Amino acid sequence: MELDVFAEKHRPDWDRLEHLVRRRRKLSGPEVDELVELYQKVSTHLSVVRSSGEDPALVGWLSGLVARARAAITGAHTPAWRDFTRFFTHTFPAVVYRLRWWWIGATAGSLAFATALAVWVINDPQVMASIAAPEQIRLLVEHEFANYYVENPGASFAAQVWTNNAWVAAQAIVFGAFLGLPVIYVLALNSANLGLSAGIMIAHGKGDVFFGLILPHGLLELTAVFVAAGVGLKLGWTIIAPGHRPRLRALGEEARPAIAVALGLILVLFISGLIEGLVTGWVHTTWLRIGIGVVAEVLFLAYIFTLGRKAYLEGETGDIEERPAVLPVSG
Structure with missing residues (x-):
């Protein structure tokens, strides 16, 4: 697998997920749905990158992004x-x-x-x-x-x-x-x-x-x-x-x-x-x-x-x- 090509192809999804995670307290309903969908997609990307074993730095960055997205989803609630x-x-x-x-x-x-x-x-x-x-x-x-x-x-x-x-x-x-x-x-x-x-x-x-x-x-x-x-x-x-x-x-x-x-x-x-x-x-x-x-x-x-x-x-x-x-x- 060409890791650089893979990363280039999916970088917009990663950047979008990071943007949504940063704005998690102000997300609209459709944006929350998008957050969940991207979390699932990027989790798959992480598995692929990790299995290649070619770029530990990228694995670490994606792992942190997925962890923060998971926390945003599981901790999300409607403000009181x-x-x-x-x-x-x-x-x-x-x-x-x-x-x-x-x-x-x-x-x-x-x-x-x-x-x-x-x-x-x-x-x-x-x-x-x-x-x-x-x-x-x-x-x-x-x-x-x-x-x-x-x-x-x-x-x-x-x-x-x-x-x-x-x-x-x-x-x-x-x-x-x-x-x-x-x-x-x-x-x-x-x-x-x-x-x-x-x-x-x-x-x-x-x-x-x-x-x-x-x-x-x-x-x-x-x-x-x-x-x-x-x-x-x-x-x-x-x-x-x-x-x-x-x-x-x-x-x-x-x-x-x-x-x-x-x-x-x-x-x-x-x-x-x-x-x-x-x-x-x-x-x-x-x-x-x-x-x-x-x-x-x-x-x-x-x-x-x-x-x-x-x-x-x-x-x-x-x-x-x-x-x-x-x-x-x-x-």
């Missing part, structure tokens, strides 16, 4: 910031959009139940009397309801409500694995608290105070809880009616995106917690408080129905891309 960005621009909004009818249904049902309770309390004094003693209700209406939002420092209160709401949302999703029944209980409990408080405040002429303090943070906060509940209900229904898929496979395919929703809602509830801790009790202009809440809610819905819809139509499912295609079986 790209994963983070893709999660919030594709994965999370796409899953929430795909399950929109579940959480829209949970929203409608919960608000209908809360409204019915509020109307019942307003129109039936006996119901209010059974809730608490008159003195306790007077304290709630005149002091406790409004003071709840300012009795603690804003930052610590925001952290407190954030962790509490994140726990409620996580419960709503996890409880879906129990056929969705506990999810309905969580929704009913939260709706009952909302409806009874609204009924008591409105019956005592404090409806403006109630809505002025609930709407700023409650729009986004309740939407997040309803999204979690919708995901949990879908998870429970998947166990009941998996369709053409094996039940465990169907559960896995829905549970993985559900985890993505739980992670995304942590940020959504962090924002609502900031509003509740720093705006609800501390911004004294009612229209400004409510306006901040409305803007946050509109932005979230626009985010889901624009970015989420786009990602969903592009085929984003929220599932783990690197999951094994099949499960190992015996025999």
